[in-house]
Amino acid sequence: MADVFVILYVTNVLHVSVARFGTLLAILFLTTLLIYLPAAKAADRVGRRPFIIVTFCAFALYPLAIVAAHDFTGLLLRS
Numbered sequence: 001m002a003d004v005f006v007i008l009y010v011t012n013v014l015h016v017s018v019a020r021f022g023t024l025l026a027i028l029f030l031t032t033l034l035i036y037l038p039a040a041k042a043a044d045r046v047g048r049r050p051f052i053i054v055t056f057c058a059f060a061l062y063p064l065a066i067v068a069a070h071d072f073t074g075l076l077l078r079s
Helices: 002-013 018-046 049-068 072-078
Strands: none
Touching: 002 018, 002 049, 018 049, 018 072, 049 072
């Protein structure tokens, strides 16, 4: 549900075009794949609890990072 508000905020308040928002999503998903795959192997060795806590914190701080960005470049650096 929060994703809908992120889209509306970025496109309407920050005036980022939908095409640029799609670019941000592509970068986000690529980064997610590159981080989660090695993290999953490490979680199997170390334990899942620390990784779950870090993931929860990252998801909690994500909307705050979006609000702190003031333009496309800021969004790019925070995604």
